[in-house]
Amino acid sequence: MDLTRQTIAYCERTDFGLWSEPVNAVTNAAFLIAALVMAWRLRGSGLGIGWALVGVLTAIGVGSFLWHTHATGWAGLADVLPILGFILLYVFAATRDFVGLRWPLALLAVVAVFPYAFVVAGALGALVPGIGANGAYASVALLILAYAVYLRARAPATARGLAIGAGVLAVSLGFRMLDGVVCDAVPVGTHFMWHILNGIMLGWMIEVYRRHMAR
Template identity: 55%
Template sequence: MELTARIDGYCERLGPGLWAEPVNALTNLAFVAAALCLWPRVRGVERLLAAILLLIGIGSGLFHTYATVWAALADTLPILAFILVYVFAANRRFLGWPLWGAVLGAAAVVPYALAMGRVFATLPGFAVSSFYWPIPVLIAAYAVALRARLPGVARGLAIGAGVLCLSLVFRSADAALCPVWPWGTHFAWHLLNAAMLGWMIVVLARHRLEAGQARG
């Protein structure tokens, strides 16, 4: 497929124009706002994640305006980067894995997501977002694993997994509800996802502060 090929995959889009998805386009400002709000309050890997969150907003904004293959890549690649960096940080911070183990654990997310995505693709109602559903399952698995040793982190991760599940419901319902709701529901995926990703950064930052206080 050519990088300039057009993509029409959302209810709100009725034509090829740059502003054919105004609600979907403008709600990407939620990612930008979350990133800019977090930036001065975090450091280290959390600041890197805030920068990636900003790129998610920019990339998704490009996709919902230009609606081309290259814009879709600008949308999805920062999301993948956020997931990989976060899992790496979680492996290091929450699980205490060595550097090489944290890297391998993060890399394993890709085959895990591909395999689990195929499973979700066979389930009624899950196929539309089958490539995303493995992520809340993974977050929930970390929450369960950490519930005894780091209960605060586990609660934070569980909240993140729950919000992501809700946002995926809205993402998946976009086409189904289109006949009765012409704006679709994809914009709610943006708003909830921006809140969820920002919250996940907060969970990391709080753990850093709590760990530092414990050592002090």
């Protein structure tokens, strides 16, 4: 893999200039704003995982900014690895603190994310034309929803919060998938909405965790 090779992956980018995606680049502020809001919400809580999620959310904003300015292989890794880290850390926290399993089983759930995503994304790829790599993100929305369904009786408020998060992610994913479809009509594309809604969604997911632990 050539980590220095540049790629045009979104409507807004027309060349390999640093600021060829100004809207996509600037809207990564949504992640940083969400991180700041949740840092304020977590003040004095002592929730180690909550603070770790805030740190990873900050890294998501920085990594996505690098991806939409440099458009290189290494910047792509800086974009996707923090997202993966947030997913895995949240699965651990949800399994241990929402479901109530001990940490070894929570770690097992983290490991299980990989085969789960592979199978579900593959199935969605076969069922939904054009979903492509977005199937992996869709599998995350389904996983959040599965936790919500499981928790609906034992922790209804947390279940509702997770269901809201899954819904926002689904809408966000719709905008991500539309980006390549509307290029002719909307040159700026729709990927920037993925940033804005995901910033809201990830901040909300941390808030769901904070509220659950506060109970």
